[in-house]
Amino acid sequence: MDKWKKLTASLLGPAAAIALGLLAGSIAIVIAGGSILETYAEMWKGAFGSLYFLTSTLNRATPVILVGLGAAVAFRSGFFNLGAQGQMALGGLAAALTALYVPGPGWIVAIVSMLVGIAAGGLWSAFAGYMDARFRMNLLITTLLLNYIATLFASYMVAYPFKDKTGSAAMAQSQMIDNAIWLPKLFKGMPAHVGLLLALVAMVALYVYLTRTVSGYEARMMGGNPLFAVYGGVRRTPLMLGVMFASGGLAGLAGAGEVLGSQYRYIDNSFVAADFAWTGIMAALLANAHPIGTAIAAFFLVALQTGGMGVEMNTDVPLEIGDVIQAVLILFITVKFVRGFRRRRKEGDPNGAAV
Amino acid sequence: MLLKMEGISKNYGDVRANRQIDYDLKPGEVHAIVGENGAGKTTLMRILYGMEQPSSGTIRIGGREVRFADPKDAIAHGIGMVHQHFMLFQNFTVAENIVIGKEPGKLRFDRKAAIAQVEALSEKYGIRVDPRARIVDCPLGVQQRVEILKVLYQGAEIIILDEPTGVLTPLEVGELLEAIRTLTKQGKSFILISHKLNEVMSAADRITVLRDGEVTGVLEASRTSIEELSRLMVGRPLAAMDKQPALPKDKVLEVKELSVLGSGSKPAVDSVSLHVRAGEIVGIAGISGNGQSELLQAISGLIKPAGGTVALLGADVTGKSAREFRNAGLAHIPEDRYVWGASKSATVAETGTMGHQRKLGKLGFLQGRIVKARVSEWIKQYAIKAGSPDNETQNLSGGNLQKLIVAREIAQQTPFLIAAEPTRGVDIGAMETIHEQLLRKRDAGGAILLVSSELSEILKLSDRILVMYEGKIVGELQEGDATEEKLSLLMVGGKRNG
Numbered sequence: 050m051d052k053w054k055k056l057t058a059s060l061l062g063p064a065a066a067i068a069l070g071l072l073a074g075s076i077a078i079v080i081a082g083g084s085i086l087e088t089y090a091e092m093w094k095g096a097f098g099s100l101y102f103l104t105s106t107l108n109r110a111t112p113v114i115l116v117g118l119g120a121a122v123a124f125r126s127g128f129f130n131l132g133a134q135g136q137m138a139l140g141g142l143a144a145a146l147t148a149l150y151v152p153g154p155g156w157i158v159a160i161v162s163m164l165v166g167i168a169a170g171g172l173w174s175a176f177a178g179y180m181d182a183r184f185r186m187n188l189l190i191t192t193l194l195l196n197y198i199a200t201l202f203a204s205y206m207v208a209y210p211f212k213d214k215t216g217s218a219a220m221a222q223s224q225m226i227d228n229a230i231w232l233p234k235l236f237k238g239m240p241a242h243v244g245l246l247l248a249l250v251a252m253v254a255l256y257v258y259l260t261r262t263v264s265g266y267e268a269r270m271m272g273g274n275p276l277f278a279v280y281g282g283v284r285r286t287p288l289m290l291g292v293m294f295a296s297g298g299l300a301g302l303a304g305a306g307e308v309l310g311s312q313y314r315y316i317d318n319s320f321v322a323a324d325f326a327w328t329g330i331m332a333a334l335l336a337n338a339h340p341i342g343t344a345i346a347a348f349f350l351v352a353l354q355t356g357g358m359g360v361e362m363n364t365d366v367p368l369e370i371g372d373v374i375q376a377v378l379i380l381f382i383t384v385k386f387v388r389g390f391r392r393r394r395k396e397g398d399p400n401g402a403a404v
Numbered sequence: 405m406l407l408k409m410e411g412i413s414k415n416y417g418d419v420r421a422n423r424q425i426d427y428d429l430k431p432g433e434v435h436a437i438v439g440e441n442g443a444g445k446t447t448l449m450r451i452l453y454g455m456e457q458p459s460s461g462t463i464r465i466g467g468r469e470v471r472f473a474d475p476k477d478a479i480a481h482g483i484g485m486v487h488q489h490f491m492l493f494q495n496f497t498v499a500e501n502i503v504i505g506k507e508p509g510k511l512r513f514d515r516k517a518a519i520a521q522v523e524a525l526s527e528k529y530g531i532r533v534d535p536r537a538r539i540v541d542c543p544l545g546v547q548q549r550v551e552i553l554k555v556l557y558q559g560a561e562i563i564i565l566d567e568p569t570g571v572l573t574p575l576e577v578g579e580l581l582e583a584i585r586t587l588t589k590q591g592k593s594f595i596l597i598s599h600k601l602n603e604v605m606s607a608a609d610r611i612t613v614l615r616d617g618e619v620t621g622v623l624e625a626s627r628t629s630i631e632e633l634s635r636l637m638v639g640r641p642l643a644a645m646d647k648q649p650a651l652p653k654d655k656v657l658e659v660k661e662l663s664v665l666g667s668g669s670k671p672a673v674d675s676v677s678l679h680v681r682a683g684e685i686v687g688i689a690g691i692s693g694n695g696q697s698e699l700l701q702a703i704s705g706l707i708k709p710a711g712g713t714v715a716l717l718g719a720d721v722t723g724k725s726a727r728e729f730r731n732a733g734l735a736h737i738p739e740d741r742y743v744w745g746a747s748k749s750a751t752v753a754e755t756g757t758m759g760h761q762r763k764l765g766k767l768g769f770l771q772g773r774i775v776k777a778r779v780s781e782w783i784k785q786y787a788i789k790a791g792s793p794d795n796e797t798q799n800l801s802g803g804n805l806q807k808l809i810v811a812r813e814i815a816q817q818t819p820f821l822i823a824a825e826p827t828r829g830v831d832i833g834a835m836e837t838i839h840e841q842l843l844r845k846r847d848a849g850g851a852i853l854l855v856s857s858e859l860s861e862i863l864k865l866s867d868r869i870l871v872m873y874e875g876k877i878v879g880e881l882q883e884g885d886a887t888e889e890k891l892s893l894l895m896v897g898g899k900r901n902g
Contacts, residue, residue: 261769261770262765262768262770263761263768266754267761269754273749274748276743276744277745277746277747278758279706280704280706280726280736281726281758281761282726282727282731
């Protein structure tokens with residue numbers, strides 16, 4: 050009973066923000082000279098209108114949910130991880146290279162590739178945690194800046210040493226992986242692949258971890274009041290390294306899933322262009338880092354994006370209408386975020402939790 | 405009659421904070437209000453000071469009925485309030501803080517006139533302050549005098565003192581009582597809110613006792629006793645505490661030449677050696693800020709010492725983490741319940757689980773049902789007003805949270821317990837329970853290190869008393885030998901027998 054109450058409470062704020070977002074979107078539609086009802090109808094169709102559109106929304110939501118869960122576990126424990134973009138790039142690259150160069154039966158290589166992807170993203174994130182523990186470098190800054198190193202490194206790898214020279218195109222991308230390794234689709238001929246199931250499993254696992262386990266309890270207490278947790282015998286450094294590894298690992302899995310189930314190669318800049326990482330982080334913030342809420346918010350934000358594409362195809366209103374609604378949402382998240390942070394600052398707690 | 409409050413009631417939803425309270429005050433009188441936490445003292449004063457509106461009842465000043473919309477109205481009618489936590493601008497001078505709101509000078513702030521006015525005020529009422537000193541450089545006792553001068557400057561005839569002695573040293577308490585006497589001779593009246601009955605007895609002329617929002621007695625101070633007051637406050641006679649002589653056994657905690665760096669050039673803890681044996685309570689007395697906090701943090705694994713050793717049950721734990729201290733046999737009632745003792749956003753059950761989580765785990769899963777059952781048991785045993793264990797910790801009052809923390813740490817059943825300010829902010833009934841539990845732990849062979857700024861608590865519980873001054877242990881007294889006077893002298897750096 051109580052858990053449902055908590056979940057509804059954590060969804061109430063987002064629901065209000067969404068309503069205001071749609072209202073702001075309506076104003077923008079009127080300014081752009083479109084009809085509000087028609088535009089929103091097209092948006093709905095673009096996101097959920099047919100099995101194809103629905104599965105394509107789900108396909109796009111898969112990495113966003115995973116990244117969101119990764120951000121959520123870090124935020125709930127009071128640590129920042131804004132490095133999903135880089136962790137996802139490394140995870141995708143590592144998975145692609147593993148799939149290309151490790152021999153063996155397809156499904157085993159696929160599993161190994163995903164594990165390698167998780168390890169790559171997780172270690173990159175845990176590295177930021179290490180710098181916090183060893184040199185007191187702020188996670189907010191390090192995770193953010195490590196994004197550049199990781200994405201540029203991945204770009205270099207597929208632009209030079211591992212560039213696909215078989216095709217005629219001069220794009221920076223790796224070779225295509227063998228189709229025995231591809232992750233199976235959920236419906237024949239439709240975009241969504243089994244990565245979505247993995248994301249849902251991760252969602253449930255994270256929920257159980259946070260609410261039921263000893264370690265999850267310690268992580269949440271660390272997020273609520275780090276001094277209290279340390280006083281009670283929680284060791285900050287191992288907990289932080291573990292949480293950061295899990296957080297980055299989920300982002301790495303997002304990258305691996307995208308490579309193995311959707312793009313079948315690592316294409317330079319494709320993750321950045323689709324904005325998977327930041328949408329996922331936004332979903333976690335929107336849902337107060339509740340695992341199930343984060344998955345729902347991720348799905349909703351992605352639906353706005355795919356719906357926006359539908360709007361552009363079928364009306365005179367441009368694709369950016371989705372961005373307008375999203376921007377209003379971010380505005381509301383920021384208000385909550387800053388207020389929470391300032392409240393903690395007042396209480397004299399410099400290690401204030403993220404959410 | 406200067407002030408007359410009649411039939412004051414105040415309801416917050418279903419909670420009746422004040423019920424038909426009558427209270428009056430004569431010129432030149434000190435009329436104290438005592439009561440446990442939640443008895444309605446604060447609500448009544450907030451009504452008188454215009455911060456709350458009563459649900460019913462009237463307030464008369466000099467026979468005329470008045471209504472205060474906000475504190476400004478109350479001040480205009482000659483009511484001044486000195487809050488428990490001082491409201492002074494730390495970087496401004498004494499004079500600037502006193503004249504604020506009614507500054508001399510037209511366009512320009514006339515500093516010289518302000519200083520002259522404060523000096524005249526100080527002279528008139530015999531309350532000594534240096535108008536040019538900055539507040540940050542003033543001890544708390546002086547800051548309180550500044551607060552009193554501020555309300556006098558605003559023209560107060562009735563001065564409300566809310567828990568005025570909480571932060572003062574014994575010497576400063578004496579000075580405050582002296583100042584109250586001087587001012588009452590000049591016709592000022594005081595409303596003294598306190599839970600320290602011995603101070604109330606020495607300062608007040610009359611005492612009103614509140615319990616559960618109702619008046620349970622109005623007494624002449626000269627014709628009552630502390631026992632009678634506490635009976636009226638609690639609603640039952642307090643059991644006389646039955647303290648057996650200690651039977652100390654082996655050393656549980658042994659600290660040798662422990663030093664902790666301070667913020668300045670002086671060390672916060674300076675080469676302290678002490679030990680606590682099984683079956684004894686060792687008290688550390690001292691004015692807060694003389695290294696007690698740092699000492700406790702260093703012997704509970706929260707900060708690393710600069711030198712020296714700490715051993716628990718013979719195992720060297722110097723510089724180890726709090727987890728290792730706890731594994732070696734430590735439980736810890738922390739001195740600041742909000743900084744160390746709880747997470748406000750966590751549930752009561754979660755706050756009550758801290759330190760137990762590994763013992764209550766099974767294959768890495770927390771056994772939620774056992775956790776809740778244990779916390780529910782504490783809620784009953786300590787009469788914690790918590791609602792359900794699923795309530796948020798931040799909804800607990802300070803006293804109830806303190807009880808929860810004490811229950812949690814005693815339930816660790818460790819050989820060694822640090823009890824830092826174990827009864828800060830709790831009411832008399834709860835204090836009785838907590839003291840009883842500490843003694844029971846001692847009698848069962850526990851070693852307890854008690855740190856408290858309440859000398860009465862130290863004297864009541866300790867078998868041995870150490871005094872800390874400027875980071876050093878400056879004296880040790882046995883139970884029978886220690887008196888409040890001897891301790892006070894050592895606490896301010898005086899020599900023993902000197």
